[in-house]
Amino acid sequence: MRARIPGSKSITNRALLLAAAAVGTSRLRLPLVSADTIAFRTALTSLGVRIRTWEDDEVWEVTGAGRGPAGKAGVWCEDAGTAARFLPPFAAVGHGRFVFDGSAQLKARPLGPLADTLSALGATVTTGTAGGGLPMTVESAGLDGGAVTVESSLSSQFLSGLLMAAPLMRRPLALTVDSLVSRPYIAMTLALMRRFGADVTERPADVIEVRPGGYVALDLTVEPDASTASYVFAAAAVTGATVTVPGLGHGSLQGDLRFVDVLRQLGARVDVTDSATRVTGEGPLRGGFRVDMGEISDTFMTLAAIAPLADAPITIRGIAHARLKESDRIAAVAQNLRALGVDTDEGHDWITVHPGAPTGARIACRRDHRIGMAFSVLGLRVPGVTLDDPSCVGKTFPGFHEELRRLFPSTSRPASPQRQGSR
Numbered sequence: 470m471r472a473r474i475p476g477s478k479s480i481t482n483r484a485l486l487l488a489a490a491a492v493g494t495s496r497l498r499l500p501l502v503s504a505d506t507i508a509f510r511t512a513l514t515s516l517g518v519r520i521r522t523w524e525d526d527e528v529w530e531v532t533g534a535g536r537g538p539a540g541k542a543g544v545w546c547e548d549a550g551t552a553a554r555f556l557p558p559f560a561a562v563g564h565g566r567f568v569f570d571g572s573a574q575l576k577a578r579p580l581g582p583l584a585d586t587l588s589a590l591g592a593t594v595t596t597g598t599a600g601g602g603l604p605m606t607v608e609s610a611g612l613d614g615g616a617v618t619v620e621s622s623l624s625s626q627f628l629s630g631l632l633m634a635a636p637l638m639r640r641p642l643a644l645t646v647d648s649l650v651s652r653p654y655i656a657m658t659l660a661l662m663r664r665f666g667a668d669v670t671e672r673p674a675d676v677i678e679v680r681p682g683g684y685v686a687l688d689l690t691v692e693p694d695a696s697t698a699s700y701v702f703a704a705a706a707v708t709g710a711t712v713t714v715p716g717l718g719h720g721s722l723q724g725d726l727r728f729v730d731v732l733r734q735l736g737a738r739v740d741v742t743d744s745a746t747r748v749t750g751e752g753p754l755r756g757g758f759r760v761d762m763g764e765i766s767d768t769f770m771t772l773a774a775i776a777p778l779a780d781a782p783i784t785i786r787g788i789a790h791a792r793l794k795e796s797d798r799i800a801a802v803a804q805n806l807r808a809l810g811v812d813t814d815e816g817h818d819w820i821t822v823h824p825g826a827p828t829g830a831r832i833a834c835r836r837d838h839r840i841g842m843a844f845s846v847l848g849l850r851v852p853g854v855t856l857d858d859p860s861c862v863g864k865t866f867p868g869f870h871e872e873l874r875r876l877f878p879s880t881s882r883p884a885s886p887q888r889q890g891s892r
């Protein structure tokens with residue numbers, strides 16, 4: 470079966486920002502169209518960037534001015550971490566006063582290290598709480614660059630935002646990276662910056678140097694989202710089906726494609742080519758391992774939700790920063806697994822899931838799309854798994870339930886809002 474996986478959120482929102490910072494008109498083909506990317510697009514529009522959509526949203530055309538925004542603006546980031554972390558540095562290389570705000574969920578997520586670094590670079594920044602958080606006000610008259618350290622143990626997004634703004638600074642910027650999580654997202658940022666023409670050098674000891682010179686407009690086709698693909702790959706592994714995702718293969722910019730290595734460890738067959746990735750379920754899942762998912766933490770819930778079906782415990786570690794996302798994801802996964810009758814142990818940065826015979830339960834999604842999607846996969850094997858908020862998937866994959874039903878029509882599938890009447 471060929472899955473229809475929408476475009477990468479991380480690539481879409483980076484490409485929107487880089488196109489907005491470039492001189493000229495860029496075209497993004499097959500962007501992700503979901504709450505997170507529409508929020509990012511709308512936020513850029515509030516900053517004065519011209520964006521047009523064509524062909525039923527299959528092409529987004531962005532006209533950049535080659536500089537940061539000017540004037541005064543209020544910018545609504547909704548639930549999007551990428552908007553709250555990528556847009557303030559872009560505003561700081563502009564001229565004016567910009568106020569960023571977002572949902573209660575986003576307000577609870579950290580921004581302190583970004584505020585500190587922007588202040589060290591010369592912007593005037595205030596945040597909603599002492600530790601940093603929305604609303605964030607940025608007042609600036611452009612930035613000079615220089616040498617700063619970016620504390621990156623809570624999120625890599627602070628560093629990505631600063632890096633992408635750096636070519637619009639007046640002088641070179643040298644960033645020393647301290648305690649980086651989610652490292653593959655920085656490789657994605659640097660790769661996309663280079664495609665848009667930036668001059669970037671990675672030096673020893675985690676120093677990244679970016680020289681001024683701006684960006685040039687580009688036409689870019691967005692790959693399918695690898696984090697989203699984890700759900701259909703896991704679904705193949707637990708049902709014995711074969712699922713192929715075209716357009717995701719060797720050369721992908723997304724670290725989360727490495728989730729298939731975890732499925733291989735569980736006993737699934739995995740084939741990755743230049744143009745596609747295919748996963749086939751091959752009998753019972755083999756547990757009895759520990760895996761560090763700190764670099765691919767958006768996919769740890771996909772593994773944790775199917776882990777009770779394995780023949781031995783599975784420990785996932787290195788994921789403390791997953792407590793700072795749309796929900797405290799370690800707590801959310803543990804709570805829901807226990808509600809399903811599955812033994813679970815957790816610590817600050819790890820979770821152990823024991824084998825079990827999960828019963829049905831109503832999953833508490835905590836407005837977290839990935840909790841909803843991960844437990845829907847378990848629902849393919851366990852009758853009576855329902856979601857308290859099926860529409861939470863709209864943050865990154867509004868058509869998730871329909872696509873899972875299209876791929877697995879005959880499996881006991883509970884998560885559909887229509888059939889369960891649980892909306």
Ligand SMILES: O=C(O)C1=C[C@@H](OP(=O)(O)O)[C@@H](O)[C@H](O)C1
Pocket residue numbers: 478479480551623624625626629650651654766767790
């Ligand atoms: O840069 C990005 O596009 C992202 C980075 C990751 O966040 P952290 O760096 O906060 O772990 C990831 O969880 C998020 O979904 C997208």
Ligand SMILES: C=C(OP(=O)(O)O)C(=O)O
Pocket residue numbers: 548549550551767794795839865
């Ligand atoms: C953490 C996530 O989103 P963001 O940080 O971009 O809001 C996610 O999509 O899982």
